Amino acid sequence: MSNSGSIKLNESLKTISSTTVSEVYVNNYKWLVNMLNKKLSCPQKSADLAQDTFIRILSSQNIFYISEAKAILTTISKGLLVDYYRRQTIEATYRSALTYLPEAQTPSPEEKAIVLDTLFEIDRMLDCLPSKARTVFLLSQLDGLTYPEIAEKLNISLSSVQKHMTQTFLACYAIRYQGDK
Incomplete structure (x- = not known):
């Protein structure tokens, strides 16, 4: 002190x-x-x-x-x-989604824990992104829109969509390989 x-x-x-x-x-x-x-x-x-x-x-x-x-x-x-x-x-949403799976396809407790950890990491990664990059990524990955469709929907250029996706994929890569250094 x-x-x-x-x-x-x-x-x-x-x-x-x-x-x-x-x-x-x-x-x-x-x-x-x-x-x-x-x-x-x-x-x-x-x-x-x-x-x-x-x-x-x-x-x-x-x-x-x-x-x-x-x-x-x-x-x-x-x-x-x-x-x-x-x-x-996130956990409640995941558990709710699991109720729609047939019992034979229900993941083991270990698999559930791995999926939840992955979802938490993705959430943290998305939270760190600028809002436009996050929106572009979600439109692509969750809504299945193509890059030209995203560009049109958000009224931005195709190169901006590509830039935002590259930024997001780099963030995903960093999370994926952070422990492998």
Whole structure:
């Protein structure tokens, strides 16, 4: 902790004063869990998200001031809450789609987990794209439109459609091969 009351959080946990982090945790953990529980109505999930919030702070390379602890915790936890709700929506939609499959074609629990992880990765990738690229990709892949049809529908050039698809495929490639480095 410096004289200004800040905590420098970086990749090396050794540089973090454990008493300072402990102080922030002890002083704010119950408050954060209660705040999250008001939104989730599930104490266990609220506790999990509170822990994830502190993990995000610990793994951050930003400087945080102790006086801003609640604001920072609130901001990070709200982002995690949004991610949680998105994951819940994706999972519910997937499980609903599975009900239309014949029992013989129902995937195993392991296959379901793999598909859900893939769907979560695709969702994160799409969320990082500019809206036009995301729209072009979805029109192509989900609606089955050709590039000329997309260009006409969105009133953009064919080369713009190709540029957006290239951008999206590069993002897909990066996700696919990120662990193979």
